[in-house]
Amino acid sequence: MDETSLINSAKQGDLDSFNRLILAYQDLVYGHICRMLGDPSAAEDITQETFIAAFRNIRQFRGGSFRGWLVRIAINACYDELRRKKRRSTVPLEPMTADDDVYDDMPWMIDPGERPEDALQRRELGNAIQHCLEKLQPEFRAVVILVDIQGMDYQEASYSINKPIGTIKSRLARARLSLRNCLQGFWELLPSSFRPIEEGMR
Amino acid sequence: MKKQLSIRDWQVLSAYLDDNLSLQEKTRLESKLSTDADMREALEGLRRTRLLLRNSPQLKAPRNFTLTSRMVGLKKQDRASRFFPLLKFSTVVASILFVFALLGDFVFKQTPQMAAIQQREAIVTQESAEAEFTEAEGPAAQHEVPMMPAATIPPTLEMMDAEEAAGKEPSPLSNAPIEPLPSTMPSLMKIAPTATVVEMPQLAAAPEESYPLPPESYSKDFGGMGAGMEDTTSDVGEQTVEEYDTAKENNLQAPVYSVTEEAEPQAAYPKVNVWRILEIIFGGLIVISGVLTFILKSKKTS
Structure with missing residues (x-):
């Protein structure tokens, strides 16, 4: 069907x-x-x-x-x-245990096929992205999740948030700029392929 | 020194990454990028950010979010429960009708006595009306429309008993001489007053036995009618028969009989109590629909 x-x-x-x-x-x-x-x-x-x-x-x-x-x-x-x-x-941003301790593992981040260091890197990357996403206003966050994480095009994103495409473009640009600035604080956590070129020159 | 890009520049760069610029805008930006290192650096930063986001782990649902009927408030209606509103409605309607039937029964139970009183009143009214009519028409009219009914109006049993008890002379009406009716007005003879009057003793004396008798029983005398009556009634019947004979001798049609036939339905009081039947029907309906409604409701709640 x-x-x-x-x-x-x-x-x-x-x-x-x-x-x-x-x-x-x-x-x-x-x-x-x-x-x-x-x-x-x-x-x-x-x-x-x-x-x-x-x-x-x-x-x-x-x-x-x-x-x-x-x-x-x-x-x-x-x-x-x-x-x-x-x-x-x-x-709290991280899920808490009954004793108010932060969970070491985010269950939805675990991939059984991954090596421990990859899993660690992935988890840290995921945490870094989530941290930066939560710093965005919900309206900007929604757009960047739709376009950059879910892979929707502008048209579909416009339909999903019920706003014109111009708004999508504007919000997306602002959100990307904010995320870029936020993620600069986590470069050491990111895979080398994601680090900016000028990092090596610092 | 790094140049500060405007929001508009960032928007163009972001749209350029997603290939969402018009050809003209694209050409302009590309020429700008070829000369402006800051713009290139900004574009590179955005590209990496976007790449990072696109490579971020896709979250999986920790469980299935499929819905159940209960979650969405869907109730699977079985066939019987579809009739629940109808049964509820019919119970209410049957209850209302039952109450009406009870009321009707209560009201019409008193009918024989009340009817006797009402008919007595009707006689008096009619007599006075006829008298007025006769007076208004004058002697000629009196001749044409005589007080024929007077002879045939038998007083009610109660009236007679009351008169006897009071030691009074019988009502002049009961002893009124029978005046010959002119044959010129045969149609008038069939006028109802006499009919109502004839039925009177019956109703007053024995309402239960008051079913109209077949016309032939009236043809000769009131024997048939008086058969179920008490003695006093038969006296009245004899008296009326004499009057009838007299009238017959005078070659008159006997208006009493023809009129009596017409008046049958008016005088009839049903032997079978319709109200009682209705009460039984509606009561049964209430019980059946009420029980079914209760069963369905308890099924629903469980």
């Missing part, structure tokens, strides 16, 4: 068809939400809420990119969650 047929069946209330769509997009949606929130456990909840909201509103989907439509719901849910978090106390 192709995506359009599954969407049409889901519009008729067929939950099984919608679950197939969920299986196809859950990594994308969860990944985006987790990047936006920086909190895997909250991301799980918001991902679930996103899919529930998507199923309930699937009749409002009028064609186009289903992925973009799902991500739009996810982004709006993230904005709500971030606003809620802002009203409440701050949440």
Whole structure:
């Protein structure tokens, strides 16, 4: 069954068809939400809420990119969650244990096929990127996640955040500039291929 | 000294990386990049950042987020539960109708007595109306439309009993001489007043036995009608028969009979209590639909 047929069946209330769509997009949606929130456990909840909201509103989907439509719901849910978090106390960037210790391992970062040093490097790189992403405003963060991490084009990103392409270009440029500046503090953590040319001259 | 790039420059560089510039903009930027080292450095920085982001690990969902019916509030309705609203509605309607049937039964149970009183009132009213009519028409009219019913109006049992009890003379109406009816107005003979009057003793005396008798039982006398009556009634019947005979002798049509036939439905009081039947029907409906509704509801909640 192709995506359009599954969407049409889901519009008729067929939950099984919608679950197939969920299986196809859950990594994308969860990944985006987790990047936006920086909190895997909250991301799980918001991902679930996103899919529930998507199923309930699937009749409002009028064609186009289903992925973009799902991500739009996810982004709006993230904005709500971030606003809620802002009203409440701050949440640590790293997941905490019951004893308030930081987890050494981020479960979603583990790749069983990796060598320990690669895993370490990857984890550090991932932490560095996440750290810099969280320094961005949510609107900028959303765009850079969509285009540079999820690999969407401007058109789809524009559809997902419901803003014109000009806004996407502008936000993306600002976000990249901020990330560039932020990541300069982590060059020693980055693989040599990612280090700037002038680093060797310092 | 490094040149500070404007936001516009960064935007152009960012769009250039993504190949999102028009041909004209692209040419202009490329010529600028060939001469400006700061611009080249900025572009390189953006390229690496973008590369870094694109190579960042893709996060995997820690579990499946598939939905269940409960999560989305979907309730699988079985066939029977579709009838739940209908059953609920029918229970309510049957209850309302049952109440109406009860009320109807209560009200119409008193009908025989009330009817007797009402008919007595009707007689009086009619008599006075006829009297007025006769007076208005004058002697000629009196001749044409005589007070024929007077002879055939038997007083009700209660009236007679009351008169007897009071030691009064019987009502002049009951002893009124029968005046011959002119044959010129046969149609008028069929006017209802007499009919109502004839039924009176029946209703007053025995409402349960008050089913109209077949027309032939009226043709000769009131024996048939009086068969189920008490003695007093048969007296009245005899009296009326005499009057009838007199009228017959005078070659008159006996308006009483023809009129009586017309008046049958008016006088009839159903032997089978319709209200009781309705109560049973509606009561049964309430029980059936109520029980079914209860079962479905308990199924739903479980």
